[in-house]
Amino acid sequence: xxxxxxxxxxxxxxxxxxxxxxxxxxxxxxxxxxxxxxxxxxxxxxxxxxxxxxxxxxxxxxxxxxxxxxxxxxxxxxxxxxxxxxxxxxxxxxxxxxxxxxxxxxxxxxxxxxxxxxxxxxxxxxxxxxxxxxxxxxxxxxxxxxxxxxxxxxxxxxxxxxxxxxxxxxxxxxxxxxxxxxxxxxxxxxxxxxxxxxxxxxxxxxxxxxxxxxxxxxxxxxxxxxxxxxxxxxxxxxxxxxxxxxxxxxxxxxxxxxxxxxxxxxxxxxxxxxxxxxxxxxxxxxxxxxxxxxxxxxxxxxxxxxxxxxxxxxxxxxxxxxxxxxxxxxxxxxxxxxxxxxxxxxxxxxxxxxxxxxxxxxxxxxxxxxxxxxxxxxxxxxxxxxxxxxxxxxxxxxxxxxxxxxxxxxxxxxxxxxxxxxxxxxxxxx
Ligand SMILES: Cc1ncc(COP(=O)(O)O)c(C=O)c1O
Numbered sequence: 001x002x003x004x005x006x007x008x009x010x011x012x013x014x015x016x017x018x019x020x021x022x023x024x025x026x027x028x029x030x031x032x033x034x035x036x037x038x039x040x041x042x043x044x045x046x047x048x049x050x051x052x053x054x055x056x057x058x059x060x061x062x063x064x065x066x067x068x069x070x071x072x073x074x075x076x077x078x079x080x081x082x083x084x085x086x087x088x089x090x091x092x093x094x095x096x097x098x099x100x101x102x103x104x105x106x107x108x109x110x111x112x113x114x115x116x117x118x119x120x121x122x123x124x125x126x127x128x129x130x131x132x133x134x135x136x137x138x139x140x141x142x143x144x145x146x147x148x149x150x151x152x153x154x155x156x157x158x159x160x161x162x163x164x165x166x167x168x169x170x171x172x173x174x175x176x177x178x179x180x181x182x183x184x185x186x187x188x189x190x191x192x193x194x195x196x197x198x199x200x201x202x203x204x205x206x207x208x209x210x211x212x213x214x215x216x217x218x219x220x221x222x223x224x225x226x227x228x229x230x231x232x233x234x235x236x237x238x239x240x241x242x243x244x245x246x247x248x249x250x251x252x253x254x255x256x257x258x259x260x261x262x263x264x265x266x267x268x269x270x271x272x273x274x275x276x277x278x279x280x281x282x283x284x285x286x287x288x289x290x291x292x293x294x295x296x297x298x299x300x301x302x303x304x305x306x307x308x309x310x311x312x313x314x315x316x317x318x319x320x321x322x323x324x325x326x327x328x329x330x331x332x333x334x335x336x337x338x339x340x341x342x343x344x345x346x347x348x349x350x351x352x353x354x355x356x357x358x359x360x361x362x363x364x365x366x367x368x369x370x371x372x373x374x375x376x377x378x379x380x381x382x383x384x385x386x387x388x389x390x391x392x393x394x395x396x397x398x399x400x401x402x403x404x405x406x407x408x409x410x411x412x413x414x415x416x417x418x419x420x421x422x423x424x425x426x427x428x429x430x
Contacts, residue, residue, distance in 0.1 A: 041408025087293030097121025221251025240281030301387025325357015348373025
């Protein structure tokens with residue numbers, strides 16, 4: 001599908017005054033309202049900051065629903081044999097899990113905790129895929145006790161453990177394979193290369209298939225996740241090719257990697273283009289699974305902060321410091337992730353600046369090269385596209401309280417995860 005048509009698959013966000021260059025980075029339906037304030041899901045972000053405080057993760061609920069619908073439709077238009085599996089690590093939040101369960105998706109969990117949350121969010125156990133390169137005995141026991149649909153086996157040691165833990169019972173499994181395919185993306189979100197902790201090396205796959213059979217496991221298919229933010233889609237055809245050469249199995253799970261726009265210049269392929277690329281190499285009788293994470297939630301969420309200080313260092317730069325940072329979004333520090341930033345009540349770019357967090361690390365910088373419109377203390381600053389791996393990776397460095405998650409829809413805001421309290425910080429102490 002040509003890019004212009006693909007864009008039509010998602011309703012445009014830019015109808016009401018959001019600068020066109022960045023509109024696609026913000027949640028669907030975002031706009032500048034009559035007061036000149038950014039609105040997310042029909043809610044004025046300045047009022048949200050006043051009511052719920054900052055920092056806060058704010059999501060447009062309908063954005064997530066729409067993206068789940070669009071990706072499902074993209075596959076459904078082409079085949080009946082497919083599954084869309086939400087990679088819950090991107091945003092492990094019960095309310096979001098419930099939303100995706102209701103939208104008919106399956107769920108990828110990568111720990112006992114994510115399994116617990118997926119079940120709490122209403123996913124039937126049979127719709128859950130249990131991942132992990134080092135699942136503990138306890139996690140495997142939990143998965144078996146819950147009767148998860150599939151365990152994605154990652155090593156020979158895990159096959160041994162499952163053999164012991166399942167006894168005479170049968171368990172459906174996929175085998176995660178390291179296909180030796182490297183997409184063009186950041187090294188730390190690349191996972192398909194031979195030198196990887198994930199999956200069974202190609203040279204050992206035949207032996208692993210044999211071991212699954214000896215261990216009484218029901219091998220239903222193969223899995224590979226080659227990385228995230230995959231923009232060059234021909235790798236999926238190559239991946240299907242590699243996996244199909246291994247054997248004839250009913251399920252082919254090609255992982256995640258659907259990209260999102262973090263910045264104004266990024267134009268990720270559409271869901272239609274991903275579906276086309278993933279299905280291109282697969283025979284009609286094979287069920288193709290995909291595991292989108294960030295693409296279902298990333299652009300749905302923004303982070304709100306309050307500007308505390310604006311420090312001009314003559315001849316050097318201006319630092320705009322906010323009341324969050326590496327505790328609520330560690331991605332810039334972790335692997336140089338780049339974001340946009342705006343003032344919620346004053347879009348513009350008159351002032352080049354660096355947006356820094358409040359933590360005791362010089363590297364605690366959210367946006368190294370930003371441009372804001374005359375930033376001042378008290379302004380509400382918004383960083384879009386933080387819906388994935390923000391809340392998920394949040395931490396308590398400097399004993400900060402992790403922010404709330406607020407879902408907005410048609411002008412109503414509801415707190416789906418509350419802000420931590422100081423008491424929460426000492427709750428586990430003995
Ligand atoms: C096995 C697996 N599937 C899916 C995903 C989701 O990737 P993304 O959020 O880029 O879509 C990941 C991310 O780490 C993963 O490890």
